[in-house]
Amino acid sequence: MKYKPELGILFVTILWGASFAVSKLIMADITPNYYTFLRFAGAFLVLAICFHKRLRHIPKQTLQAGVLIGLAIACGYVLQTMGLNYTTASKAGFLAGLYVVLVPVMESFLCKCLPRYNMILGVCLATAGLALLSLERDFTIGFGDLLVFVGAVFFAVSMVLISRFASKHDPMVLAIIQIGVTALFSLVLAVFTEPGLSAVQFTPVLLGLVLFAILFGTAVNTAVQNWAQGYLTATTAALIFVLEPVFGGVFGWLLVGDVIGMKQISGSALIISGMLVTLLLKPGQRAQSKADQGVQLSGRS
Template identity: 35%
Template sequence: MKKTLFADISLLLVTFVWGATFVVVQNAIASLPPHSFNAVRFLLATLLLGGWLILFERKQLSHLNRKLLFSGVIMGVWLFVGYAFQTVGLLYTTSSKAGFITGLCAVMVPLLSIILLKQRPSKNAVIGVVIATVGLYMLTMTDMTALNKGDVLVFFCAIGFAMHIIFTGKYSSKYPSLLLTVIQIATVTICSFMFSLITEDYMTAFSPSVLFRSEVIFALLVTAVFATALAFFAQTNFQKFTTPTRVALIFAMEPVFAAATAYLWINERLSTSALIGCLLILAGMLFAELPMGKGFLLKKIKQRKKAV
């Protein structure tokens, strides 16, 4: 119980860091293109954790095999999908909207788990999706900016993050946390560099005049150290003590932190209808994750009787 509680608190802190960095990233990608930004961000995180692995946790390297490598790459690919769509999407939408749309991954996790694990959806999951969908409509269709390309891109990012949560839950308990984390963020680094070379003017992006701008340096350091290296090591390490559904519920707080920091830092405001939409999305996330219903209560009562 103590491990689960500590894991939940740690993951909540990770969620706060992710939510708080939406504005920081949005400011940075105005100068440094999205894939180039992610490439440098994840490269720095890979070097940081990779160096720690070699210097202090070298014994974990003895566990390296094809299965572990494959697991880390799968996690990294889905993580890349999430960050690629999210960072590009931030070019066209606001931090608050991006945070709430990203938070839809909390609803997607139980649904995608159902598909992958061949389990029937619960009533809560279905109702939660309906509520969140209505909220998404109010957030994106009735706001002044309406539905834009950025909102659609961030929606696909939510799918990527949902898949990452599912596979992290599947693999995190099987392999050493630090080694698995290094492999997945190294995968994101490679994918980001590849897409940067293909889709962006990397010669300009990686020039000193861009990389050494104050807002870019600040964003890279904050996101590489806190929102990437430490955050994903914490997720990989602590998710083994909880469930993907519980993690998704905790991550549902990310859009709340994103909207709060956007308001505090750049006074970014949402319209009344958009604010109601945000609240409905959050309600849908929570409803989809909370174990409610008579069947659940009866199951818990039976478990307690058996324990007694």
């Protein structure tokens, strides 16, 4: 099939969108950090078994890079998952997508150059969307929205780090290390901050949702993403990834009954516009190449 890679990225994007609603359902019964641990520990085992030959001899530099990126990703997922307890799945999907806008801006500052006009316009549109989507009537931002947004900042940091290390290391090995670090980080937080898990909590429905999160919310989409992006430009992949918040909103409405009114639609449209402006209006070649690398090997998995 001619468009297999594009369909692969679209499949990954749909799974990411669905994972917000699935996570919301799971956290009705499991605390956030224990859920994050179960999700990523399970995915780590699946990928480690599937790619065990690549893990036999991991260079020290690869391990160090994977741990550093993994810490940023772990912070992103922990904050995002905790934030889902206080906001809707559809809003979380749009707020988490802000990493697409933040990456090139961070890169421009690291390169010690002024942000290009597309970055400034994209950030302005996304910020307006963030305000419309998240600000309450007294102009305060919801606690859950704030956690998800800070999580998006950490995702952007992880992508910038990946752009520094990915070309020097096996991307699948890096991904497995990152997932393992996220599992360990969330377990430590869970042990010290949350009550323990009980086997009674795991009903057949809950087990099915957790298995979905492990396999299709983390493991399968990581493998498919790594395969598909070997055949696509980073910009093409990123443009498909922009649909993630849309699918997040759809699944939030279908599965958990999120209310989507004009305020939510308008704010979400501004955020997506900011993403598209950032991606389609080309920045300078130097900043673009680094940002593209980060998008191509995104830490979201």
